[in-house]
Amino acid sequence: MIPELLDGTSARILATILAGVLGLVIGSFLNVVIWRVPRGESVVSPSSACPRCGHTLSWWENVPLISWVALRARCRACRLPINLRYPLVELATGVLFALVLWHFGVTFTALAFAYLGAVAIALALIDLDVHRLPDSIVLPSYIVVPVLLGAQTLIDAHAGSSELWPLWRALIGAASLFAFYFVAAIVYPGGMGLGDVKLAGLLGFALSWLGWGPLIIGAFSAFLLGGVFSGVLLLTGRASRKSGIPFGPWMLAGAMVGVMWGRALWSSYLQIFT
Ligand SMILES: [Zn+2]
Structure with a gap:
């Protein structure tokens, strides 16, 4: 008999x-991805290089976080500082993946939301840099996310805990949020772009697959966060109405609130009125 090496909790921590x-x-x-996709360059080759001097990084200069610390945040060749954004993106993705796994366990759901989280980090920073949400990232996600969440739905349905309803709910949510942003983009063209509309369909799918609570809280949080931060930027003169603050990062941040706390927030909201 094979001894039980790990109990449930240690397996989950591992x-x-x-x-x-x-x-x-x-x-x-x-x-x-964040550096090359907006420039229309391949993400596979050539290998990573210093953006300032072109020095090609050897493997030990390219280890997440550790290299940045070991190189004391400077390029080995030109000695110019390495942007703090690089280690921060690595750290944020690491923390996000750990949170998603802790939250959803070893499931297709975790895989779907880890994928979506990685896409979200890339899209948020690209949108901040160049005010675009590239189709080459958003459109493939319309296949990846439904396939992964569809697989989980089938597993759950087989286990008898639910039917295929989460997938239908996801489709209804995707169409609703897409339509909402589509109307917003027509009514208020300065504030929303078609990129936001396409992202809305994807986020609507993932959020409503989890439930109506995550969809409502996720969508509402985007406007709350975006509104508050845009207001602060306008009031402090760090942005003007014309400078066009991208909305994508707020949609993504709001969706994250919806995924993590949507269910809990929505049920406590409903309790106030019952
Ligand atoms: Zn350099």
């Missing part, structure tokens, strides 16, 4: 740590 390490590596790749 899986969470592994997810965090995987997140660091994926985060390192996201830095490449």
Whole structure:
């Protein structure tokens, strides 16, 4: 008989740590995506180089977080500082993957939301940089996320805990949020772009797959966060009405609130009125 090496909790802690390490590596790749996709460059080749002097990084200069610390935040060739954003993206992706695994366990749901989280980090920073949400990232996600969440739905349905309703709910939610942003983009073209509309369909799918609470809280949080921060930027003169603050990052941040706390927030909101 094979002895039980790990009980449930230690297995979960171990899986969470592994997810965090995987997140660091994926985060390192996201830095490449964030830099190259808006420039129309390949994310596979050539290998990573210093953006200032072109020095090609050897493997030990490209280890997430550790290299940044070991190199004391400077390029080995030109000695110019390495942007703090690189280690921060790696760290954020690592933390996000660990949180997702802890939250959802070893499931297709965790895989779907880790994927979506990685996409969210890349899209948020690209939108901040160039005010675009590239189709080359958003459109493939319309296949990846439904396939992963569809697989989980089938597993759950087989286990008898639910039917295929989460998938239908996801489709209704995707169409609703897409339509809402589509109308907003027509009524208020300065505030929303078609990129936001396409992202809304994807986020609507993932959020409503979890439930109506996550969809409502996720959508509402986007406007709350975006409104508050835009207001602060306008009031402090750090942005003007014309400078066009991108909305994508707030949609993504709001969706994260919806995924993590949507169910709890929505049920406590409903309790106030019952
Ligand atoms: Zn350099």
